[in-house]
Amino acid sequence: MQTCYWKLQNNEQDAELMSKAAAFIQAGEVVAFPTETVYGLGADGLNGEAVAKIFAAKGRPNDNPLILHIADVKDILPLTTGLNENAKALMEAFWPGPLTLVVNKSQIVPDAVSAGLETVAVRFPSNKFAQQLIKACGCPIAAPSANISGRPSPTNAQDVWEDMQGKVAAVLDGGECGIGLESTVVDTTEPVPVILRPGGITYEMLTEVLGAVEIDPALQGDASYKPKAPGMKYRHYAPKSTMYLLEGEAARLLPQFVSNALAEGKRVGVLCSRVTAEALAEVKENSHNLLLAPWGEGLEELAARLFYLLRDFDRSMPDVILAEGVTESGIGLAVMNRMRKAAGYQIVSVMNGEVSLKNGELPFFMLKY
Ligand code: TXA
């Protein structure tokens, strides 16, 4: 399939590109488009056959349901059998924005979207291009992140192109996504709403509106819990190189581990704060085997750059990636969730003065510190 690449420019030509993209979607084809979180792979959300093409393009397991994207609050009504007070309060506080609500689904939602569940996930994105596209289509757009299943989600159109060229009808380039991590998913069908996936709308923001909110225990990476968002159980966001996440005290050992690994002749990728990168500047000068991926200052900047940096490591392919953990407050909860998954839960921590690794044996270069 030939894939069209259309750059949106914020001028009058955009309307024409939007109607061409909408025509593809109305004809049952798949179009990649920008949102404020990550790029999405969109199809007519009420057409089961069109939705099946999304799964094929991504190589996505079909027991993993999709989010329906709408461009007006009232457009959720035909998709659900009813909304409770919690759902209404969240819509009022955070829509449009990076929050997805799981609600009881109505008859018109195809099984291909909900993967056979009785519920459906709905989101009203704030990105103007996404809103224009949904409006031009006149239907809810089913859209997962626009990556090949398992890879980090794309946050710019070039990364979408890399994964989807030849597999979808068109890619709409609307520049970089501001938030950089997928939306927060909240199950509103429980008496106390549950965060199934953390994102840009944080735990703190949700509790301010709702009072009590739970976090799906499966997010801690405890294998004894089955995640309620089917997508959270898959290996995800994973760079091709082996990655270790250094949490808490262990983050301070990063420079030592880097030296040890370099001494073994390894090419080492490091995902870290600018401060840590500066501390490694001298090592970097003496070794071209050290690949630094600093994220800069705050957690928001890390969130916005994380997937880009992980995808960049797939180009440079170090032997090992060491990532510095961050605090879990605010968007840090979502960042740590994605980093733990990217690392395949190879989490390094310090307990009683000893370095330990969850999920496997410590590599040789972590034995000396
Ligand atoms: O920010 C986002 O949400 C992006 C952009 C494109 O909008 N979309 C996205 O979609 O991240 P996807 O398919 O990559 O992730 C959807 C997540 C999956 O973990 C899925 O299992 C969960 O939402 N989900 C969807 N429907 C659900 C349902 N009915 N119950 C529980 N979890 C559900």
Ligand code: MG
């Ligand atoms: Mg995804």
